[in-house]
Structures are given as structure tokens and as C-alpha cells.
Amino acid sequence: MYCPGFVLGGLGVSETLLSQKVTGLEPLGGVEPATATQSLTWFQGLILGMVQGLTEFLPISSTAHLKVVPVLLGWGDPGVAFTAIIQLGSIAAVLWYFWGDLVTLAQGTGEALRTQDFQKQEFRMSLGIVLGTLPILVCGLAIKVWVKDFDNSPLRSLISIATVSIVMALLLGAAERWGSRQRDFTALTLGDGILMGFAQALAIMPGVSRSGSTLTAGLWMGLERAAAARFSFLLGIPAITLAGLVELKDLLDTGMSQADWIPVGVGLLSAAFFSYASIAWLLRFLQTQNTWVFVWYRLAFGVAIGAIALSGLR
DSSP, X not given: OOBTBTTSSTTOOOSSTTEEOOSSOOOTTSOXXXXXXXXXXXXXXXXXXXXXXHHHTTTTOHHHHHHHHHHHTTSOOOOHHHHHHHHHHHHHHHHHHTHHHHHHHHHHHHHXXXXXXXXXXXXXXXXXXXXXXXXXXXXXXXXXXXXXXXXGOGGGSHHHHHHHHHHHHHHHHHHHHHOOOOBOGGGOOHHHHHHHHXXXXXXXXXXXXXXXXXXXXXXXTTBOHHHHHHHHHHHHHHHHHHHHHHHHHHHHHHTOOHHHHHHHHHHHHHHHHHHHHHHHHHHHXXXXXXXXXXXXXXXXXXXXXXXXXHHXXX
């Protein structure tokens, strides 16, 4: 999701868009200004799209990895705008994978509106997705209006990402340990959508993971793992799409050169391919396995990134 997650790229502001530092060590704490010194290459776009695709729908935070991986490779922070735009590739993968579900939801919702049968499951699920999108839209718009330099916010520092990753790992572990996991996808309610929407809004903070926060909330609410993940994917469609389109509009307004669009296009295609593979794998995995592998990964990731930031190596 900025989210994923959503404001993974978010409705945040990016003054520098596609450019970032390529040389120089990152200050202690991991805040590296996203100033324009060199544009992304197509290869960097390919790698960042792969990172986005592999991490967007896993509960490990694509925002954190899109911040950390290029910094460790010496490319610098690609910025909020690039992150948000390549998430459109992930949305294309969701639409492709869940097209049948989306058609069923649309048809059922249309029928419910015609017959005024507002208890129909498809209508209530669609309404849950709409209402569940509102919290993150409000938070995202607030950031766009009031946070004028979100690219260089302390929330995007390595220390912040490391801390948040560890906290979210512990919350996911607690949900895995004590969640009842007795309700399947057909048992989703309007209230589930709203509560998971508030959980999704937490992904405004880099490192939270939109899919991680919603999966954690779903497990706490007694949903089966695969059901929570499936609804999380559907819930993210409006928020991630709007975030990407807002940042895409900003890019169009800047009048970018053709060369600058190449890494964006490559990143989009790469993100779409790897996102589809990630969705298919995760849903199969959660049908038979638990989420502890992601808990331990996030703990290790947070500790490692925190150690790197505190050591001043990056």
C-alpha cells in the first residue's frame, strides 16, 4: 500500500520527484535530503520496481524497503513521488489477479442498489472498502497540505523505519498468537472494513506496512489469515491508486524529459510483474502457513537497519 504502503508514496509532497543523491554518506539517523543531483537510470527503475512488487503485499513494508535498499546501494532516497507512482504497477497486478472478485462485487452492488437490498454481502463489502479508504485519504491529504517536505521528514529516517518495523513485528506476532482466525472471507462485515481502514491509515508512517497493519488488524478481529490478506489487497486499491495518480499529475505538471520517464515506465512494469507473483504466492502461503516468518524478518530488518543508522555507515 505507503503504503504501504499508501503514503508509501502517499498523498505526500515531493519537491524533487525522480532525482536523488548518488554519492555521500547518510547522516546519523538516516535522513538524507532528496536533492536533485542525478536522475534514476532504467536499471535503477527496474530494481526499485522489483523491490516494490515483492514487498508491497507482504507484511514487511514496501516503503521501508524502497527507502533502505537504494540508500544502501548508494542511490539515495528515490522520494515519495517515485514510490507512489510505481505503486500503480502494483495496483495493475491487483486488478488483474482479483478481476473476477471485483466484477462480482460491482454486479452485486449494482443489484443491491436497484433492489434496495442493502444487506447484500457484495454491497456491504463494497461500502466497507469505500468507508475503509476514508481514514487514509484524510491523513494523506493532511500531509500534502501541511507537511511541505515529507521526502526529508524524520519519519522517513532509517532510525524511524527501524523502530516502526520492530513495533509492527511485535504487534503482528501478538495477533498471530492470540487471534482466533475463525472467520472466512464471506464473514466480513461493514465494521471489519472500517476498522481495517483505520489500521491502513497507520501506513502513512514509513515502515508500518499497509498490508502488515491491515493483516494484523484482521487477525485481531478473528479473520483467517488468507481472508484478512485478500480483503487487505482489495481495500488498498482506491488509496494506492489515488496516491499514485496525484503524484503522477505532479510529475506531468513539471514537464519531465523523455529520459526521466524511462525509469518510471520500467519501474511500473517491473512492479506489476513482481506484485502479481507476490500476491499469488502470499495467498497460497497463508492458506497453510502462519505469519511468524514475517514477524522474525521484520524484527531482524529493524535491528539491522537501526544498527546501520546508529553506526553512521549510511
